[in-house]
Each structure stands twice: as C-alpha cells, then as structure tokens.
Amino acid sequence: MKFLKGFRKQEVLALLYRIFLVYAFYQIARLLFWYFNKDLIKVDSVSEYLKLAYHGTAFDTTAILYVNALFILLSLLPLVINTKKGFQKVLFWVYFLTNGLAYGMNFGDFIYYKFSQSRLTSAVFQVAEHESNVSQTLMISVGQHPFVLIWFIVLMGLWVFLYKKVKVDEIKPTQLLPYFLSSIVTLCITAVLVVGGIRGDFKHSTRPINMVDATRFVTNPLQGNLVLNSTFSFFRTLNTNNFKEVHFVDEKYIEENIHPYKLYDRKVENHPNIVIFIVESFGREYSGAFNKDKNIKDYVSYTPFMDSLATQSLIFPNTFANGRQSIHGMSSVLAGIPSLTDAFTGSPYSNQKIQSIVSVCNDLGYDTSFYHGAPNGSMGFLGFGNILGFKHYFGKTEYNHDEDFDGMWAIWDEPFLQYFAKNVGKKQPFMTTVFTASSHHPFKIPEKYQGKFKKGKIEMHEPIQYTDYSIKKYFETAKKQPWFNNTIFVFTGDHTNQIYYPEYEKAMNRFAVPLVLYSPNPAYQLKGENQEMAQQIDIYPTLADLIGYNKPIRSWGRSLVSDKKYPGIMVNSDGNNEQFMIGNYIYRFDGKEIVGVYDKTDLALEKNLIGQLKTPEVERGKQTAKAWYQDYMDRVINRKLR
Numbered sequence: 001m002k003f004l005k006g007f008r009k010q011e012v013l014a015l016l017y018r019i020f021l022v023y024a025f026y027q028i029a030r031l032l033f034w035y036f037n038k039d040l041i042k043v044d045s046v047s048e049y050l051k052l053a054y055h056g057t058a059f060d061t062t063a064i065l066y067v068n069a070l071f072i073l074l075s076l077l078p079l080v081i082n083t084k085k086g087f088q089k090v091l092f093w094v095y096f097l098t099n100g101l102a103y104g105m106n107f108g109d110f111i112y113y114k115f116s117q118s119r120l121t122s123a124v125f126q127v128a129e130h131e132s133n134v135s136q137t138l139m140i141s142v143g144q145h146p147f148v149l150i151w152f153i154v155l156m157g158l159w160v161f162l163y164k165k166v167k168v169d170e171i172k173p174t175q176l177l178p179y180f181l182s183s184i185v186t187l188c189i190t191a192v193l194v195v196g197g198i199r200g201d202f203k204h205s206t207r208p209i210n211m212v213d214a215t216r217f218v219t220n221p222l223q224g225n226l227v228l229n230s231t232f233s234f235f236r237t238l239n240t241n242n243f244k245e246v247h248f249v250d251e252k253y254i255e256e257n258i259h260p261y262k263l264y265d266r267k268v269e270n271h272p273n274i275v276i277f278i279v280e281s282f283g284r285e286y287s288g289a290f291n292k293d294k295n296i297k298d299y300v301s302y303t304p305f306m307d308s309l310a311t312q313s314l315i316f317p318n319t320f321a322n323g324r325q326s327i328h329g330m331s332s333v334l335a336g337i338p339s340l341t342d343a344f345t346g347s348p349y350s351n352q353k354i355q356s357i358v359s360v361c362n363d364l365g366y367d368t369s370f371y372h373g374a375p376n377g378s379m380g381f382l383g384f385g386n387i388l389g390f391k392h393y394f395g396k397t398e399y400n401h402d403e404d405f406d407g408m409w410a411i412w413d414e415p416f417l418q419y420f421a422k423n424v425g426k427k428q429p430f431m432t433t434v435f436t437a438s439s440h441h442p443f444k445i446p447e448k449y450q451g452k453f454k455k456g457k458i459e460m461h462e463p464i465q466y467t468d469y470s471i472k473k474y475f476e477t478a479k480k481q482p483w484f485n486n487t488i489f490v491f492t493g494d495h496t497n498q499i500y501y502p503e504y505e506k507a508m509n510r511f512a513v514p515l516v517l518y519s520p521n522p523a524y525q526l527k528g529e530n531q532e533m534a535q536q537i538d539i540y541p542t543l544a545d546l547i548g549y550n551k552p553i554r555s556w557g558r559s560l561v562s563d564k565k566y567p568g569i570m571v572n573s574d575g576n577n578e579q580f581m582i583g584n585y586i587y588r589f590d591g592k593e594i595v596g597v598y599d600k601t602d603l604a605l606e607k608n609l610i611g612q613l614k615t616p617e618v619e620r621g622k623q624t625a626k627a628w629y630q631d632y633m634d635r636v637i638n639r640k641l642r
Contacts, residue, residue, distance in 0.1 A: 007182045010168055011082060015075045017166045019068065022099060025159055026060045026229055027053060029106040032151060034226055036110040040505055041222050048219075049226075055217035056227045058209060061197045063231035067102040069194065071095050076190060078183035083170045092163070100156060105230040107152045111145050114498065118324065118575025119211070119225050119233035210236050211341075211576050215595065221588060221605050222507050224576050242342040242591065243349060245633050248626040257624050258631050259566050261552045262541055264559055268548030271364060272524065273487040274357070274431040275424070275478075276539070278329055279467060280439045282493025284512040285504040286464045290317045296501050302454070302461045305472035306491065306516065313518035314526040316534040316560065320511040320581075321495050322572050323536075326435070327380045329494025332536035334358060334388055334433065336555045337641065340573045340629075341591070344636060345384055352639040355554045357540040358388040361431035364549065367391060371420050371434040373399060373411030381435060390433075394423065410437035412446050413470035421474050425483035429547075435494070439467040460498040479520075488524060488546060490539060491516040506604035508579070508586065511572050515539070517561075526561075533581055534560055535570045554641060556628070569628055580625040583617060585609075587625045594622045 030053055034041060043049045065072075071094050081087050109120050173179040200209030211233055214224035254260065284290045288301025289310035301307055322338030323329055327345045331337045335356035337344050344350055358368050369392035370385045372378065376395035385393055396402075396411055404415040411419075413436050424432050438445070443459035445466040453465035471491075478484050493513035499505055504512060515534055517526045524546060537557035545559035558566040570581035580587040581600060588596035588605075597610045597618055635641055 008076075008082070008179070008186070010171070011075065012186065014166050014168050015072065018075075018095065018163060019064065019072075021159060021162055022064045022068065023057070023060060025103065025155060026064065026106075027056075028155060029103065030056055030226065030229065033106060033110055033113070036148070037113050037225075040114065040499070041226050042220060042505075043223070043226070052218065052223055052226050055214075056229065058200050059214060059228050059232045062200050062209065063102065063229055063235065065194050065197045066235050067098050067231065068095070071098065072190060072194065073187075076183060076187050078180045080173060080176075080179075083168050083172075085170065088168055095163070096156075096160065099159075102231040103156070104152060105234055107148055109230040110148050113225065119228045120230040121211075121233050121237040121575070208236075215576055215588075215590075219606070219608075220507070221574060221577065221596065242340075243347055243633060243637055244591075245637055246591075246626075246630050248630050249623060253623070254627050254631050257567070258556070258569070258628050259558075260554060260556065260631055260635070262555055262558065262564075262566055263550070263552045264541075264545040264562055264564060265550050266545055266548050266562070268546075270486060271366070271429040271547050272519065272521065273425070273429050273483050274361065274366075274543055274547065275487055275489045276333065276357075276431075276433040276543075277471070277489070277491045278333055278433065278435045278494050279471075279491060280326065280436045280494060281460065281497035282439065282464070282467075282491075282513060283496035283499070283504065284317075284319065284493075284509075284514045285496070285499065285501055286461070287514050289315060289516075290514050293317070294503055296503050299501065300454075300456070302456060302465050303468040304465075305468045305475075306514070309475075309491075309518055310516055312527070313516045314528055314530065314561070315517075316515040316530050316532070318531060319492070319513055319515040319534040319536075320508070320570055320572060321493065321513045321536055322511075324495055324511075324573075324575065326494045327384065329492075329536065330379075330381060330384060330435070333492060333494075333539050335641075336537040336540040336557045337636075338535075338537055338556070338571050338573075340571075340578050340632070341575060345380060347636070349636045349639065350384070351387060352641060354388060354641045356388050357431065357543050358390055360540075360544050360549050360553065361429075361547070362389055362391070363551075364547065365429070367427040367430040369394060369424065369430070369432045371395075371416070371423075371432065373413075373416035373437050374409055378410070379435075394420075406438065406444065406446075408442060408444070409440055413438040413467050414446070414473055417470050417474040418477055421477040421481065425481055428483055428486075430483070436467055436470070438470070439463045439497075457500045458498045461500075485520050487519065487521075488526070488543070489516075489518045490543070491518070492536060492539065507574065508581075508603040508605065510574075517542070530560065532560070533568055533570050535568075535572075537571075538568075554635070556632070569624065571628065578625075578629060580621075580628065582621045582624055585613075585618060585621050587621055589625050589629060591629070594625060597622070 105120055214227040215221050217227055218224050287303040287306050289307045291299055322332035328339040328343055331345050335354050361368050368390050370390045371394045372381050373396055376382050376397045382393055399411055399419055404411045406412050420434050424430055443463050445463055453462050455462055492515050496510055519526050538560050541553055541555040541557050541559045542561055544553050545562050572579050578589045584600050586598040586600055587594050596608045597613055598605050
C-alpha cells in the first residue's frame with residue numbers, strides 16, 4: 001500500500017493524455033496527406049481508409065516514441081520538482097519543439113510527395129547538399145501552397161490549446177521511498193513499452209518494422225505511403241544501408257538469364273557523334289507522339305516539336321525510368337545503373353570505376369562532355385560526371401552570362417541550349433550529354449515568353465512547352481553545324497513530374513518517360529515505332545552497339561536496335577519495394593521475397609495474383625527477379641561495375 005501511495009497518478013495520466021494527442025494529430029496529418037494527394041493514392045471507401053489508418057498506427061507509434069523519448073523520460077524521472085510550474089513549462093517546450101518539427105515533416109510531404117512519389121527519407125540530405133537554393137525553394141513552395149502552411153499553423157494552435165486543457169497540480173512528495181520506488185517501476189515498464197513500440201513489435205526475435213512493412217496491409221502498393229508517416233520514413237532511413245549481399249541462385253543461372261555482360265558485333269566505319277538530351281521532368285504524358293494509341297479522353301500534347309521530330313525518329317512508346325530523381329536518371333541513362341530502394345548514387349559504393357557510355361566512348365577516342373546550366377556541382381552531376389570519366393564539364397560558371405539565370409535553378413533552357421549547340425563538336429567524334437533545367441518546380445518561364453504558350457491543366461504544362469520550344473531552337477542552330485549529319489541524338493526524361501491524366505496516375509506509369517532516337521543519317525536506320533518494353537538503362541548498350549563497340553559491356557539493359565535479342569528485365573523502385581517487369585508479369589520484391597505478382601497490363605498494380613498463379617513462367621520470373629537483385633548487389637558492393 002505504501003508503494004501505491006507513492007504512485008504519481010496525475011503525472012502518468014497527463015503523460016498518457018499528451019501522447020494520445022500526438023496520435024490524434026498524426027491521424028489528422030494522415031487524412032490531410034491523403035486529401036492533398038487523393039488523385040495519386042486511390043482509396044475506394046471510408047472503411048478502406050479507416051483500415052489503412054488503423055495499420056498506420058504501428059508506424060505512428062515508432063515515430064512518436066522516437067520523437068518523444070526525451071519528453072517521456074523527463075515526465076517520469078523522480079526529480080521531486082516534476083509538478084512545479086517551471087518544470088512543467090520546460091516539458092511544454094520540449095514537447096512542442098520536438099513534435100512541431102517532426103509534425104512539419106508530414107506537411108512538407110503534402111507537396112513533396114507529388115514530385116518524389118515516396119515518403120520523405122534521409123535521401124533528402126543527398127539532394128540538399130548539392131544545392132544552394134534550398135531555403136528559396138522552400139519559400140516558393142510555401143507561397144504556391146499556402147493552405148499547407150495555414151493547416152499546420154491552425155492545427156499546432158489547436159494542439160497547444162488541447163495540451164493546456166489538462167494541467168498538473170503542484171504536489172510535493174512526502175514519502176520519498178515509495179515515490180522513488182514507484183517511479184523506477186513505472187520507468188522500467190515504460191522503457192519496455194517504448195522499446196517495443198519503436199521496434200513495432202514486442203517479439204525480440206523479429207526485426208524492427210521498416211517502410212517495406214507498410215505494403216503488407218494494402219490492396220494497391222501506392223497505399224503504403226498512406227499507411228506510413230513522414231517522420232517514420234525519415235528516421236528509419238537515417239544511417240541505413242540496404243546494400244547487402246544475398247544468395248538466391250548460382251552464378252550459372254545469372255549468366256544464362258541475367259546476362260550481365262553483353263557483346264555486340266556491329267561494323268561501323270565512321271563513328272557517329274552522340275548527343276544525349278536528359279530532359280528535366282519529361283514525363284511521357286506530356287508528348288502526343290507517345291499517346292496516340294492510349295485512348296485518353298480529351299488528350300492534349302504540350303510538345304509540338306518533339307511530336308514532329310518523333311515522325312522522323314525511332315521511338316519507344318513503352319519506356320520507363322529506372323529511378324525517381326534527377327541523379328538517378330543520370331546513372332541509369334549513362335551508366336545503366338538503376339536506383340533501387342536506396343539510390344546507388346547516394347551509397348558508399350558510387351565512387352568506383354564504372355563502365356558506361358562515357359568510358360566506352362573514351363576507349364574509342366571520343367571527346368566526351370557534360371552540360372548542365374545550374375551552378376557547378378548542383379544535383380551531384382559534377383561529382384558523378386567525374387566518376388564516369390567525362391573529359392569536360394560545362395555549367396553556369398563556364399556559360400558565364402548570369403543575366404540568363406532563372407533566379408532559382410539554372411540558365412534558362414533556350415540560351416543554354418544555344419550555347420550547347422555552338423560549343424560542342426570542336427573535336428570529332430564526340431559524345432556529349434546535356435541535362436536541361438527549366439521544366440522544373442517552380443514551373444516558371446522567361447518573362448519575354450509570357451502568353452506565348454498554353455497554360456494547360458497543371459503548372460507543368462507551360463514550362464514543358466518552353467523546353468520543347470528551346471529544343472526546337474537548338475535544332476535550328478545544330479543543323480548548321482558541320483557535325484550534325486553524322487550525329488545520333490537521344491531524348492528521354494530523367495523522371496516524371498506532375499500528372500493530369502488518370503492513365504498516368506497508375507503506379508507503373510509514374511515512371512513513364514519518352515525515348516527518342518534520331519539521326520539525319522539514314523545509315524543508322526532510326527525510324528519507326530518499337531512497342532517493346534524499354535527503359536533508361538537500355539540507352540547505354542544501345543549506343544555502344546550503334547557506335548560499333550565490339551567488346552563485352554557490363555549492362556543490365558540491352559541494345560534496342562540489335563538482332564541479338566537479350567531478354568529485357570525492366571527494374572525500378574517505388575521507395576518501398578523493387579519492381580520488375582519480366583515477360584508477361586510485374587513482380588514486386590522486398591529484398592527477401594516476392595510480395596506481388598501482377599499482369600503486365602495491370603499498370604495500376606490493382607490485382608495481386610501472387611497466391612493464384614503458380615505457372616512455370618511466373619515461378620521462373622520470381623527466380624529471375626531475385627537473381628537480378630543478387631547480381632546487382634554483388635557488383636555494386638564488390639565494385640565490379642567496370
């Protein structure tokens with residue numbers, strides 16, 4: 001009885017109430033996250049939403065306990081002064097400073113999710129470290145989406161109000177021994193509960209829950225982002241390294257089914273020049289040439305020049321990106337290295353010798369260069385370009401006309417592409433890559449072109465027209481250059497961006513980018529449409545084939561113009577699971593097991609057939625997906641990317 005007399009009932013109840021408030025406000029944030037992204041994350045009924053929100057509680061628990069560990073400790077420590085007003089004021093500030101910052105992460109994702117298509121992770125540091133305009137970008141985003149900030153302020157105000165509704169009366173403990181003993185017991189019980197809550201499970205033998213676990217409770221993989229919260233995804237990815245060697249198959253299976261090394265034997269007498277355009281945020285949705293057969297109601301194209309160029313080119317209307325960010329596009333297009341749940345370019349393994357279209361061209365005596373109109377080093381392009389072996393880098397510094405700077409990211413596309421057209425080709429053959437910049441948040445165009453382009457249905461439609469126009473002007477200049485006629489041009493996007501048409505809201509179509517191969521030289525036979533599945537990592541082996549590189553190349557992609565038909569294995573990641581398109585099916589893989597099998601026409605990933613299909617093709621597809629993953633991890637970790 002004496003022990004119970006020392007129990008700090010009002011303090012424990014106040015603590016439980018305050019933690020309950022965090023849970024309640026996390027659920028409000030989840031609802032708002034869905035409201036702002038309901039066109040991207042489909043929920044068919046109230047009951048389905050409630051089910052997702054219920055399962056999200058486990059992930060909320062982990063996040064809440066991470067953030068409130070200090071607050072809980074201070075609330076329960078037997079300090080005697082706990083109930084004094086001064087100490088309660090300290091608790092108030094600890095509570096709201098930590099929870100306010102963590103809560104704000106979720107509000108940032110109301111906007112950021114539309115671009116990243118995954119919850120906030122620590123990878124944001126990898127993006128931010130190369131940019132000097134982070135605060136400016138944040139302010140513009142807030143200005144464009146003021147209701148997000150308003151909701152945050154209103155809810156934080158309501159939270160403070162509700163917190164203050166329960167006060168702790170000042171009580172001086174009179175029986176210190178029971179006070180200390182009961183406090184220690186309470187702390188021990190709380191510690192067990194906190195550890196179990198942070199792990200997401202009280203079974204000591206299981207691993208802590210992670211982002212992949214969110215997809216266990218959904219019918220559509222994209223709903224996993226609704227189960228999660230941004231605080232959880234950020235903390236769970238701090239100091240993580242998902243690059244781990246695995247063993248599912250023997251090496252013979254990999255050689256026969258993955259073909260990590262490919263050999264082409266095309267004879268080329270006069271090596272062509274290569275110009276690669278990686279167009280910022282160029283989703284397949286925006287270009288009419290890639291949507292002729294999609295039967296999209298009231299479809300409008302916003303790339304008239306690319307549409308006309310496509311009629312003279314070889315195009316691939318079923319092309320997918322292998323990553324979600326710009327730097328992922330660079331590694332995929334140039335080196336044939338996709339980004340999985342953890343990006344290769346942000347890993348400890350990116351700084352190694354890598355065979356790529358750059359190294360292949362260097363071997364053949366090409367002059368190689370990379371162009372990007374942003375401040376040198378932006379996006380990590382300069383560093384990764386050096387790893388790949390580009391001989392020259394041309395950025396905002398080399399351009400040296402700051403009056404053409406857009407004030408946020410880079411030199412406007414039109415003047416920079418004119419510089420690009422006139423600056424290359426001083427030595428032939430050459431291989432060059434340009435990464436455009438203007439078709440990007442905050443979706444602006446130069447003042448002199450206001451009113452020239454259609455506003456369209458979403459913010460992205462106007463700047464993509466400006467970039468398309470800039471490419472048209474580039475071609476007008478390039479055609480006058482002596483190198484033009486013996487040049488192969490490649491156009492693709494680094495990743496997708498804003499979505500308007502429901503067709504492109506489908507999970508796999510979030511990666512839908514165009515691919516155009518053009519040359520004025522008919523000898524390369526780059527004409528027509530190829531309906532086969534293609535991807536960014538196919539570009540490097542395709543170009544190696546076209547320029548007559550007759551040595552083995554390390555590539556998970558394949559030449560799209562060769563008679564030698566290696567099997568195509570399309571791969572990317574939604575940030576939670578790896579996704580493979582093999583044959584007639586799409587497979588989702590969590591690093592250990594295949595967790596989803598879908599018909600390749602089910603681009604929305606709505607009907608998981610994993611328990612229904614046990615055909616030889618599906619079983620082999622599962623094995624091949626795991627074999628691909630095994631080979632990827634082996635080559636990346638053991639530095640075998642040459």
